[in-house]
Amino acid sequence: MTLLILGQTLAFEADPFAVPPEESARHASRGGVLVEDGIVAALGTADDLRAAHPDARIVDMGDALISAGFVDCHAHYPQTGMIASWGRRLIDWLNGYTFPEELRFADPAYARAQAELYLDLTLSNGTTTPCAFATVHPESAEAIFAAAEARGLRLAAGKVMMDRNAPDGLRDTPRTGYDQSKALIERWHGRGRLTYAVTPRFAPTSSPEQLEAAGALWAEHPDCLMQTHLSEQPEEIAWVRGLYPDDADYFAVYERFGLAGPGAMMGHAIHLTDRERAAILATGSGVAHCPTSNTFIGSGLCDVAGLKAAGVPVGLATDVGGGSSFSMLATMRAAYEVGQLRGHPLHPAQLFWLGTAGSAQVMRIADKVGTLAVGMEADLVALDLAATPVLAQRTGRARDVWEALFALIMLGDDRAVRQVWAAGKEVRP
The missing domain is CATH 3.20.20.140 (Metal-dependent hydrolases)
Incomplete structure (x- = not known):
């Protein structure tokens, strides 16, 4: 089955200790992750992926941030x-x-x-x-x-x-x-x-x-x-x-x-x-x-x-x-x-x-998990940046994705975890 997960996406492309941290990842405010047979098959904008894969089952996470698990x-x-x-x-x-x-x-x-x-x-x-x-x-x-x-x-x-x-x-x-x-x-x-x-x-x-x-x-x-x-x-x-x-x-x-x-x-x-x-x-x-x-x-x-x-x-x-x-x-x-x-x-x-x-x-598995990239196993998490009132009001003031991510780190907990996928299958208890 082909699965298309929509939301914000955050995909690291470099070690942020080795490059300027703000340049280490690609963020899409309305992106998507295409999953086929438990593997990330494509990344892109929501509109482009919808058009290219009209038969995919769609899970729309709204404004939630989709990341590697x-x-x-x-x-x-x-x-x-x-x-x-x-x-x-x-x-x-x-x-x-x-x-x-x-x-x-x-x-x-x-x-x-x-x-x-x-x-x-x-x-x-x-x-x-x-x-x-x-x-x-x-x-x-x-x-x-x-x-x-x-x-x-x-x-x-x-x-x-x-x-x-x-x-x-x-x-x-x-x-x-x-x-x-x-x-x-x-x-x-x-x-x-x-x-x-x-x-x-x-x-x-x-x-x-x-x-x-x-x-x-x-x-x-x-x-x-x-x-x-x-x-x-x-x-x-x-x-x-x-x-x-x-x-x-x-x-x-x-x-x-x-x-x-x-x-x-x-x-x-x-x-x-x-x-x-x-x-x-x-x-x-x-x-x-x-x-x-x-x-x-x-x-x-x-x-x-x-x-x-x-x-x-x-x-x-x-x-x-x-x-x-x-x-x-x-x-x-x-x-x-x-x-x-x-x-x-x-x-x-x-x-x-x-x-x-x-x-x-x-753990010597960086070729399998830990990064949102094509060819990686689809172990993913969807994080709600407005999961609690205090987090929602702080996210609303964020000037960029890094400020929003920092607020999530400082204020978030399990209530922010909307969904979890292992090899493309929903596994959140």
Whole structure:
């Protein structure tokens, strides 16, 4: 079936960190997106596309803004139930909230229910492609893959590998972590729109033997992703230094075990040394910026502008449930505030790009999703720029699309998400 979606359209044509932000995208005040077999087949004005495709089924979104769907490159779907838990630093937060909740995912029925809830919440907020940590239990990865497949979503996920410094019931071993992850790769990776991510939680919860096994697994399956955490809080960095005293720094641990390179996604990356910045760039690794989490847990302020200026791939991420929202609009808002506190406020084009094309680049799927362009998969979101009274009055004063987009970022929430499409099919709950 041929589908023609009408509304305002916003199509990025360049990285707004590399060109003047106002010149990075093409905006049409009355445009259209033609979708055929789940792929964007044409972009243009509404009138031209209507005339050229008279038999297309038309969905007219009025003044809503049609964009590529949001891409969230770092989240913990098992933490859905304990999002917004009060008052802990990272290590205490893990022990007090995260690990007790993750123990519940040994029950496949609970894992399935939480996977469905997580996808409902992300889709309601316009996110069409998440990259999620599961728990140590293989059943938790099975649950999120099956739920995404049933909805036709593009998703990356992986079973956590964690063999020390965690409670009974949340530890595997180097052998079982490798074997279970390999079995999940063979079952799910490349199936439909699914991608496997080799997932050592972070250096403190994996022994050298397990990190070696994770590196070997990724080397055997280089088209998979690899996701972990890096330099989120000073206490964590000191912990790593004590556990891995022979390595130059935190990132050097991952380098030593083959866990750096294109497709390696480093969550947070706030407190980096000069050597680490250079090594992240040299290896082609990416950074997942998690601003709501970084402020909520008191981690610090990531230097997004500096990383991008150096050439490091950076994407935007909710980090649910350390992150305090499922909304990528809220995450963009927090990224703006973090940039302000660092003295480098990000332009709305840069914020929007980070949450779409930037995250897709970090996940090595920028040729498939994250940009509104001919040939891309039709993962789309329609955003209502007048969804609430305060947003409507501010949009009415906007002098251009960037001012309207900034108002949406600062004032919008799930009420602004009018519709969501995955491969051209409506999927908003």
